[in-house]
Amino acid sequence: MSLPRRTTTLTRLTNETKVQVSLSLDGGVLPAFEPCKHFPQTSPEEATRIVPVPEAAHSTQFTPTQQITINTGVGFLDHLLHALAKHAGWSLAVRCKGDLFS
Known part of the structure; x- marks a missing residue:
């Protein structure tokens, strides 16, 4: 018996912050981010898969x-998020824009 893959994508847009998350609890290939005007695609392959971000x-x-x-x-x-995903065996992609107070 084969169980379905446990994956999701999420986009959260507020006035201050834009966040996109793609998660696979089983590891492997991630689902592509949902199209969003705040994160324009830099290559055509971003519509079908997650592409590594050079600045990250x-x-x-x-x-x-x-x-x-x-x-x-x-x-x-x-x-911290990278370490959590690595040791949990997840595949995880996160990208954010907006207010940062550090």
């Missing part, structure tokens, strides 16, 4: 079993 190289890891790319704008939060 410090918190990006793509392997056959796990895809992780985190870009929140807060380095320590990027590190």
